[in-house]
Amino acid sequence: MQIAFTYVVPPTAGAFTPNLKALAKASVIDNRILADSETFAEEFVLETADADAFRAEVAQDFEGAPVDWCVQPAEGRRKRLLVADMDSTIINVECLDELADYAGLKAEIAEITERAMRGELEFEGALRERVGKLKGLATTALQQAYDERVRLNPGARTLVRTMAANGARCVLVSGGFTFFTSRVAEAAGFHANRANTLNEADGRLSGTVGEPILGREAKLAALREEAAGLGVDLAATLAIGDGANDLAMIKASGLGVAYRAKPVVAAEAHCKVDHADLTAVLYFQGYAADALVTD
Structure with a gap:
């Protein structure tokens, strides 16, 4: 299934650089920078057989980080x-x-x-x-x-x-x-x-x-x-x-x-x-x- 993964780094996070291990196991179809000013936001559309497992891996990647993120079906996001x-x-x-x-x-x-x-x-x-x-x-x-x-x-x-x-x-x-x-x-x-x-x-x-x-x-x-x-x-x-x-x-x-x-x-x-x-x-x-x- 195709899912969308978005993360948002607010200005208060400083020079935060994510270590996205979860993406290594997924097939990335599209990748966009949505915002790159005071706030940084990036989106990935990817193919995965197990969205719940991917979500759990993202949670581990961002554990304790000052970042907001969302994993959801790619279709119908708006x-x-x-x-x-x-x-x-x-x-x-x-x-x-x-x-x-x-x-x-x-x-x-x-x-x-x-x-x-x-x-x-x-x-x-x-x-x-x-x-x-x-x-x-x-x-x-x-x-x-x-x-x-x-x-x-x-x-x-x-x-x-x-x-x-x-x-x-x-x-x-x-x-x-x-x-x-x-x-x-x-x-x-x-x-x-x-x-x-x-x-x-x-x-x-x-x-x-x-x-x-x-x-x-x-x-x-x-x-x-x-x-x-x-x-x-x-x-x-x-x-x-x-x-x-x-x-x-x-x-x-x-x-x-x-x-x-x-x-x-x-x-x-x-x-x-x-x-x-x-x-x-x-x-x-x-x-x-x-x-x-x-x-």
């Missing part, structure tokens, strides 16, 4: 649908934790968030508990948190705009809140966004969230619904996230990417981005640096 988590994936923070800071509860709520993202707590119950602790917080804290704390992660806008410019549909799907997803989606260039709703009254949070809660299964359903709407198979989709509530959509997608992810997610995703920025996901799809949409 995806038609992107479904992305928001908090700690497209943006730099967990919005609920930052809101909690304005109520003096960040440490307490962040601990619950961390446990939920690691898969130690059921997401829906953990969300209700955290939102309940914010009852009475002025709704002005929402805009304040967005203005003061929320930033797009490096490469996020380039990832979304490049895929969109090449005909892909891009959807932000979050277990967070529509107040933030609507703004982040516009800033990054997503076509649509789905999230939960914070209930409020008289200028203050009510301490409840709209039902049904968008969690792990709802994210998976969103991936399937968006793919069906485009008339494409799940093999043509890409899902990216960092927490346990992202795992179902990551595993079901054609290319599931764990971004700076919790161990339970990193262990089961198709590939990981732990070192480079989000443009690595474009290189995994075969985009070259000169094809990236930047502004």
Whole structure:
């Protein structure tokens, strides 16, 4: 079978030179340098009888190295649908934790968030508990948190705009809140966004969230619904996230990417981005640096 092997060396890796022993046992059909500036990215298309064995050998070659890599079927690498988590994936923070800071509860709520993202707590119950602790917080804290704390992660806008410019549909799907997803989606260039709703009254949070809660299964359903709407198979989709509530959509997608992810997610995703920025996901799809949409 033909597979594609891509690796991305970020600027922080310094003068890293890979020792790719895995390639010695495979028949290389094509080889391209995708980026050779601050970030270096290289792609190989090769023939191998055992993709899993090749992947294991690549993992050994890169063990402990500050490099991100991906092994996948060569055909269909460029995806038609992107479904992305928001908090700690497209943006730099967990919005609920930052809101909690304005109520003096960040440490307490962040601990619950961390446990939920690691898969130690059921997401829906953990969300209700955290939102309940914010009852009475002025709704002005929402805009304040967005203005003061929320930033797009490096490469996020380039990832979304490049895929969109090449005909892909891009959807932000979050277990967070529509107040933030609507703004982040516009800033990054997503076509649509789905999230939960914070209930409020008289200028203050009510301490409840709209039902049904968008969690792990709802994210998976969103991936399937968006793919069906485009008339494409799940093999043509890409899902990216960092927490346990992202795992179902990551595993079901054609290319599931764990971004700076919790161990339970990193262990089961198709590939990981732990070192480079989000443009690595474009290189995994075969985009070259000169094809990236930047502004």
